[in-house]
Amino acid sequence: MPELRNFTLNFGPQHPAAHGVLRMVLELDGEVVVRADPHIGLLHRATEKLAETRTWIQSVPYMDRLDYMSMMCNEHAYCMAIERLLQIDVPIRAQYIRVMFDEITRILNHLLWVGCHGLDVGAMTMVLYAFREREDLVDAYEAVSGARMHAAYYRPGGVYRDLPDRMSQYQESKWKSAAQIRPFNEARSGSLLDFLDDFVSRFPKLLDEYETLLTDNRIWKQRLVDVGIVTPERALQRGFSGPMLRGSGIAWDLRKKQPYEVYDRVDFDIPVGVTGDSYDRYLVRMEEMRQSNRIVKQCIDWLRQNPGPVMSDNHKVAPPDREAMKSNMEELIHHFKLCTEGIHVPAGEVYSAVEHPKGEFGVYLVSDGANKPYRLKIRAPGYVHLSAMNEMANGHMLADVVTIIGSQDVVFGEIDR
Amino acid sequence: MSATLEALSQNLQEHLGDRLKSIKVALGEVTIEVGVTDYLSVMQSLRDEPGLGFEELIDLCGVDYSSYGHETREGPRFAAVTHLLSIARNWRLRVRCFAADDSFPSVPSVTAIWNSADWFEREAFDLYGIAFPGHEDLRRILTDYGFIGHPFRKDFPISGYVEMRYDPEQQRVIYQPVTIEPREVTPRIVREENYGDVDNA
Numbered sequence: 159m160p161e162l163r164n165f166t167l168n169f170g171p172q173h174p175a176a177h178g179v180l181r182m183v184l185e186l187d188g189e190v191v192v193r194a195d196p197h198i199g200l201l202h203r204a205t206e207k208l209a210e211t212r213t214w215i216q217s218v219p220y221m222d223r224l225d226y227m228s229m230m231c232n233e234h235a236y237c238m239a240i241e242r243l244l245q246i247d248v249p250i251r252a253q254y255i256r257v258m259f260d261e262i263t264r265i266l267n268h269l270l271w272v273g274c275h276g277l278d279v280g281a282m283t284m285v286l287y288a289f290r291e292r293e294d295l296v297d298a299y300e301a302v303s304g305a306r307m308h309a310a311y312y313r314p315g316g317v318y319r320d321l322p323d324r325m326s327q328y329q330e331s332k333w334k335s336a337a338q339i340r341p342f343n344e345a346r347s348g349s350l351l352d353f354l355d356d357f358v359s360r361f362p363k364l365l366d367e368y369e370t371l372l373t374d375n376r377i378w379k380q381r382l383v384d385v386g387i388v389t390p391e392r393a394l395q396r397g398f399s400g401p402m403l404r405g406s407g408i409a410w411d412l413r414k415k416q417p418y419e420v421y422d423r424v425d426f427d428i429p430v431g432v433t434g435d436s437y438d439r440y441l442v443r444m445e446e447m448r449q450s451n452r453i454v455k456q457c458i459d460w461l462r463q464n465p466g467p468v469m470s471d472n473h474k475v476a477p478p479d480r481e482a483m484k485s486n487m488e489e490l491i492h493h494f495k496l497c498t499e500g501i502h503v504p505a506g507e508v509y510s511a512v513e514h515p516k517g518e519f520g521v522y523l524v525s526d527g528a529n530k531p532y533r534l535k536i537r538a539p540g541y542v543h544l545s546a547m548n549e550m551a552n553g554h555m556l557a558d559v560v561t562i563i564g565s566q567d568v569v570f571g572e573i574d575r
Numbered sequence: 576m577s578a579t580l581e582a583l584s585q586n587l588q589e590h591l592g593d594r595l596k597s598i599k600v601a602l603g604e605v606t607i608e609v610g611v612t613d614y615l616s617v618m619q620s621l622r623d624e625p626g627l628g629f630e631e632l633i634d635l636c637g638v639d640y641s642s643y644g645h646e647t648r649e650g651p652r653f654a655a656v657t658h659l660l661s662i663a664r665n666w667r668l669r670v671r672c673f674a675a676d677d678s679f680p681s682v683p684s685v686t687a688i689w690n691s692a693d694w695f696e697r698e699a700f701d702l703y704g705i706a707f708p709g710h711e712d713l714r715r716i717l718t719d720y721g722f723i724g725h726p727f728r729k730d731f732p733i734s735g736y737v738e739m740r741y742d743p744e745q746q747r748v749i750y751q752p753v754t755i756e757p758r759e760v761t762p763r764i765v766r767e768e769n770y771g772d773v774d775n776a
Binding site for chain 1: 601602603604630631632633634636638639643644656658662664665667669677689691693694715716717718719726727733739743757759761764765
């Protein structure tokens with residue numbers, strides 16, 4: 159009898175279904191996973207250490223680069239933590255803008271997720287449709303911040319600037335005539351809000367299209383149903399949050415349970431799964447997109463009717479406007495101090511969490527009163543979810559590992575930090 | 576203080592008694608401090624007492640307090656800070672536990688109470704060198720294979736000690752001492768109380 163040994167397989171770090179730089183050492187018994195040991199840290203940039211050497215504001219763009227699929231939500235947690243330490247209020251219009259962009263971000267994230275997850279398990283077309291809609295939303299990002307991804311739009315005290323009155327338009331070129339680009343520019347003739355209004359009216363239909371492609375698809379179901387089941391008890395033990403927790407049937411959503419900004423003023427529902435398998439998590443995320451769409455619509459209607467400031471008028475925190483700065487000595491000093499030394503945050507510690515598209519994204523800040531954080535800890539949802547990989551993959555086939563990674567919705571920017 | 580926070584701090588005092596070193600309510604959050612010896616039993620009670628009910632460990636991280644604030648600091652240097660969440664009660668708690676020995680900091684592992692502490696403790700070990708006796712698989716997690724030192728300690732320079740490059744002669748990637756120096760554009764400043772306050776001038 160020859161001695162039988164388990165087969166050890168290196169999955170990643172260059173595997174297309176490893177969602178970035180995940181290296182996983184899989185111990186296989188035939189085709190069944192016996193042990194999965196994720197090796198992470200290949201994208202570790204020590205964001206938390208870097209933040210200790212930068213002023214409070216300078217770290218905002220680092221937040222974009224954590225979970226680079228839901229940029230503004232990361233900024234949100236960080237800015238909210240600073241605001242709570244400073245105990246300043248954010249103008250109501252800025253709160254609505256933040257909520258609107260958080261939900262746009264959620265749609266962006268889930269669209270990418272459904273596209274890539276589809277790609278991983280063999281539904282090639284999904285990614286094409288998902289990116290078509292993402293294009294409109296990253297245009298909205300670009301309209302407010304100038305950047306399609308790494309926005310740095312939220313600031314402590316509000317948002318950088320108010321929503322623009324006009325959208326950028328497609329230009330005539332030697333490949334596309336004026337007549338050809340006219341339909342593209344139709345929705346872009348008004349303000350950003352008009353553009354988004356057009357999007358939210360179209361989006362539910364598009365979601366129905368995706369669902370026709372996937373929800374009842376036989377192959378999709380064969381790959382997802384009963385794969386990676388997590389019971390509610392295990393989900394709590396493993397520290398799950400967001401869609402991973404709701405997929406297991408626990409109706410926990412920070413937007414409802416510990417509302418921040420104006421989430422208590424908007425109307426939406428929390429979808430909850432039943433069995434806690436990958437298919438339920440898929441259904442939860444699809445429904446979340448519909449709910450986000452509802453929230454965006456409500457924010458648009460409110461924002462149309464209520465103009466106002468979008469930045470705190472506390473000039474120890476937020477810079478004064480250019481005009482005041484050039485006519486008023488005190489504002490000039492404020493500007494100078496803010497731009498050279500940065501804001502001073504009172505000593506103390508705070509943990510602020512937002513309902514990020516992937517789960518609970520928390521920022522733990524310790525300040526000793528300096529112009530830089532003393533300690534910043536980022537609690538990334540993907541980090542916790544990936545740590546349950548061994549438990550979820552155990553006993554499944556090798557091909558199911560791909561499904562499980564997909565349904566965990568991991569992004570390495572936030573896991574490795 | 577809101578009613579929930581009051582109820583929480585009352586329950587904490589009731590269930591934990593003298594195992595609590597201190598309890599502080601600030602900025603809408605409750606922080607308790609416990610000693611290393613009581614740490615595990617406190618954590619167990621925090622999860623199992625129905626009046627507390629922290630069924631989820633949200634976060635665990637190391638903190639190095641060696642250069643905190645103006646003056647040189649007295650007391651232990653490393654702490655493990657844990658954030659707990661109760662879904663049933665909808666409240667949060669922060670637990671801080673200072674490690675007794677600065678040269679070999681160690682805090683008992685809570686992985687048996689909350690499995691989610693697994694990677695968090697590995698991270699705190701990797702970045703701060705805090706040992707967690709009771710953890711079954713305390714390996715480095717974020718830093719490179721074969722990394723030396725604990726990079727998030729305050730005495731570890733931001734630029735590190737070694738850098739990596741491809742050496743064409745040896746035809747492999749090698750490590751060498753860093754060739755850059757840390758650069759500080761904006762110095763770190765802690766202002767005294769009421770600095771720049773007009774009324775105080």
